[in-house]
Amino acid sequence: MSGSIIRIQNLNVSHKGIPILKDINLTISRNKVTVILGPSGCGKTTLLKCMNRLIDIYNGLDISGQIHLDGEEILNRKNDLTRIRQKMGLLSQRPYPLPMSIFDNVAYGLKIQGVRNRTELADRVEYYLKQVNLWPEVVDRLKSPASRLSIGQQQRLCLARGLAVEPEIILADEPTSALDPLSSTCIEEQFMKLKEQYTILIVTHIMRQARRLADHVIFIYLGEIIEQGPPAEIFDNPQHPTTKEYLRVGH
């Protein structure tokens, strides 16, 4: 399948009347990597949080507009949040494993989906831990607390946890910003592999990473999309002065 998977129309988010995102209109292609760039505080994280309605858990944020996923309106209050959120895997700036064992972290989302069979759980946990290259490191301590893993391992665990619920989309918010170069490369390689099967939205401040991964680049400034296009265009021939400046300093 190809074409668009998410269509955002006139999305506005504000906090006490102060706009955070202004009139976002965006189409995201299926099984492509979309990279979101922009200076700190421009609303990148907020945009990601709108997609899986994490924004709902915050106080005083007003949101209007439409986000269609596979033709379904995400922002519709009547929708089942669990189902919508499980269509997306979230990888945040800093890994937050759940306060339970390594095994249970990956099994958590599966149990929410109603998977109870022990062997099935074990098989799927193993499968996803292997997929993120974490299996060899944790195979003999699956029952020990996830909090004991290193930050890099925790981030891969969070990726496995997110993949285990079989999402269509991966939302990654600066997934490598807390990691050392080696762990970063490891996560990045995962993404290269994952883009075959998933639609990936990634926020990053690392230009080289953006270049390596991107199929499509979006540049946000002060809550507005000021430029977007294929990486070759954005990186080599930016139109907007702010983008030019940002890319010049970022290199």
Next chain:
Amino acid sequence: MLRRKQIEEGVFKTLAALATYLIIAVLLFLIVVIFKQGYRALDWDMITKVPQGGYYFGGEGGILNAIIGSFYLALGATGLAFIIGLPVALFMNVFLIRHRFWLNRIRFFLDVLWGVPSIVYGAFGFTLMLFLGLRASLLAGILTVTLLIVPIMIRSIDEVLRTVPKGLLESAYALGSTRTEIAFKVFFRQALPGIVTAILLSFGRGIGDAASVLFTAGYTDYIPTSLSQPAATLPLAIFFQLSSPIPAVQERAYASAVVLTLFILIISLLARLLSSKYKEHTIK
């Protein structure tokens, strides 16, 4: 300039150290005094026997009735307070989190209740008891102490829950958890070490309080065998024995105080041990 900073550092360090040692010294002094006054009366009989005939005039026996009574009372009250307090604290942090206005008011209200002197709870418990047609009994005592420690229980669990990182909640919500799942699988587990501390804090407060049980739990020389019987408590045992003019009985009051202090010490140690035991899953 550098010199001034060094002096500043030095002064603050000395002050802080002084205050710390002072607290420890006062605590030790307190324990030593009580122990010195009471150790002669402290024997095996004291903690294994109930008062025999003429105990309050220096006769045979011990304060097992008060030890067990206090223990039942604190256990019952802590259990009840936990059953009420945990859901309330979880509700506040999971479902009310977007209603700052109400949350702030509830917290303020609970803090006021926390600060209300226990004699007021005692008086209220007494009224309640009469209203319900109860006699001074273990049950009435438990209900009154529950009222006393519920605010403590809720607010200390609440404070622990507030420290659960936002990012952890986001991750858990992102995986599709419902709010109930967040409450019991994430909040509860993440906060478990702190919850254990909150329980033992409430227990300690419950076991040590005299004023709330003065009119409600009654006093008896026997170990209660049902909720409707009166129950002796350690704080009251201390009170009654200390009011006696007989020196030997006064000594027993101090011995009872030693027992109560040891009780609380053990609880505190237990709190430390247990909460570090449950800490391994906690995400920082």
